[in-house]
Amino acid sequence: MDRRDFLTLGASAIAFATVPAAARGTVPSLASTRVSSPFEPAVMPPMSSRTSFIDWMVKHRGETPRYLGERYDRFQQLVAHHDVWADRDKRAYLMTPREDFVTDRNLSRAYEWHYLDIGYGVTITGPHTVARMTNTIDPQPGDKVLEVGTGSGYQSAYLSYLTDRIWTIEIIKPLFERTGSVFSDLIARGYSEYGAIRRKNADGYYGWPENAPFDKIIVTCGIDHVPPPLLNQLKPNGVMVIPIGPPGAQHVLKIVKHQNPDGTFRVERSDIYHGSVVNFVPFTQLVAGRISGTHNH
Numbered sequence: 001m002d003r004r005d006f007l008t009l010g011a012s013a014i015a016f017a018t019v020p021a022a023a024r025g026t027v028p029s030l031a032s033t034r035v036s037s038p039f040e041p042a043v044m045p046p047m048s049s050r051t052s053f054i055d056w057m058v059k060h061r062g063e064t065p066r067y068l069g070e071r072y073d074r075f076q077q078l079v080a081h082h083d084v085w086a087d088r089d090k091r092a093y094l095m096t097p098r099e100d101f102v103t104d105r106n107l108s109r110a111y112e113w114h115y116l117d118i119g120y121g122v123t124i125t126g127p128h129t130v131a132r133m134t135n136t137i138d139p140q141p142g143d144k145v146l147e148v149g150t151g152s153g154y155q156s157a158y159l160s161y162l163t164d165r166i167w168t169i170e171i172i173k174p175l176f177e178r179t180g181s182v183f184s185d186l187i188a189r190g191y192s193e194y195g196a197i198r199r200k201n202a203d204g205y206y207g208w209p210e211n212a213p214f215d216k217i218i219v220t221c222g223i224d225h226v227p228p229p230l231l232n233q234l235k236p237n238g239v240m241v242i243p244i245g246p247p248g249a250q251h252v253l254k255i256v257k258h259q260n261p262d263g264t265f266r267v268e269r270s271d272i273y274h275g276s277v278v279n280f281v282p283f284t285q286l287v288a289g290r291i292s293g294t295h296n297h
Contacts, residue, residue, distance in 0.1 A: 035190025036062045039161075041141065044091050047075075053094065062190070067099040070111040074127050077113075083132040092161035093131055098124075100186060101154040120175045124152040125220060129252070129278065133241045136254050136272050137216040139163045144211070148204030148230065149220035153179040156197045157186075159218075164196040167211050169204040176201040207233040214238060222250040226267075231257065236265070243278060252278050 037060040045060075046052040054068045075094055078084045084093055099110040102124055106116045115123040134155070139145050139162040147155055150170035159166050170176040176199065183194050200208060204219070205227045212233035219230070219242035226242060234240055236259035243250035256268040 034062045036060060038190065039095075039193045041161075044087070045094055047090060047094070057094075061095075063097060064099075067097065067110065071098065074111040074113075078128060078131050081128060083128045084135050086135055086138065088162060089131065089135040089138075092134065092158050093127070095161050096154065096158045097186075097191075098127065098154055101152040101157065101182065118152050118175075120172050122151050122172065122175060124154055130155055130158060132272060133218055133220075133252060134158055134162070136241050137218055137239045139216050143215040144213075145216045145218065146208055146211075146214040146230075146233070147218050147220065148207070150176065150179055150199060151220060153182050153197075155218065155220055156199075157183075157191075157194055160193045160196055164193070166196055167198045167200070167208050167214070169200045169202050169208060171201070171203050173201050205229065209233060216240070217242075219243065222247060226253075226255060231255070231267070241272065250278055251275070 043060075045056050050069060050072045053072050054065050057063050057068050058065060071094065075084075075090070078093060079090070084090050099107060101118075102110045102116055103118050106118075109116060111127065113128060114126045115129075118124050137145070139159060141163055142165065143163045144165045145159055145163055145167070147159065147166065147168040150156060150168040156166055156168045170179065180199065183197065183199075187194050198211075202208075207214075207217075207227070207229045209229070213235040214233055215235050215238050217230055217234055217238070217240040219240070222243040222245065224244065224246060226240070226244065230240065230242075234255075234257045236257060238257050240255040240257075241252060242255060243252050245251050252272045254270045254272050256270075258266050258268060260266060
């Protein structure tokens with residue numbers, strides 16, 4: 001993928017604007033669900049049984065038992081496949097209502113293994129991959145995290161249970177606006193933690209230099225190299241996860257930027273799937289004046 005193919009939106013403004021809920025199109029509205037207890041970072045939902053988890057979440061978060069049951073069932077699979085291992089990350093998965101980020105036609109499939117279409121040629125990444133990539137960067141409270149490719153908003157929401165310093169970039173403006181509406185609706189329903197998510201409509205290849213450096217960076221779409229601006233915006237000893245490789249055949253790499261005693265840097269790479277190929281669709285780009293390519297989020 002040639003560097004000149006990437007779209008720059010240098011004049012794009014930082015935006016937190018939303019659009020009316022009716023403009024969300026195929027994104028479902030679960031407006032009857034309201035959080036009954038504000039989120040507290042130290043609060044951990046029960047994990048030992050399906051029934052206790054559902055009962056606790058209904059009481060404290062006001063969520064729908066059906067989706068809570070599906071969320072817990074998938075959680076069991078995440079643990080079994082070692083896609084999530086830290087308690088904080090387990091909580092982040094369990095607290096995030098994935099059903100609010102899929103489209104109406106995929107609502108019944110919200111907790112399936114694989115990615116799902118959300119329109120605009122874009123997909124929401126499967127829960128196993130989101131969990132493993134997030135647990136790999138291991139965001140700690142207070143860490144600055146940059147997400148490249150907001151998409152549905154699910155990854156950003158997941159991150160908000162791990163740190164309150166999140167920056168996320170989306171290149172497709174209609175999707176950026178629709179996701180803003182999703183977040184607006186959720187915040188109005190009591191998910192105040194999502195107010196910590198800072199959003200921008202721009203080309204993620206260039207990162208967000210005015211808010212750099214970042215402790216952690218997560219890239220949610222495939223590319224054939226590590227973008228130099230992102231590596232430059234990663235703090236010394238910071239961690240990035242990014243799918244690298246040709247379209248449809250990426251390896252998800254953990255990139256650690258080590259600082260040597262003399263002030264120089266070295267980059268350590270490891271494959272979080274130990275050599276297995278993971279299918280991510282390509283980083284969005286500009287070809288002959290039009291946006292081309294899609295991405296997972």
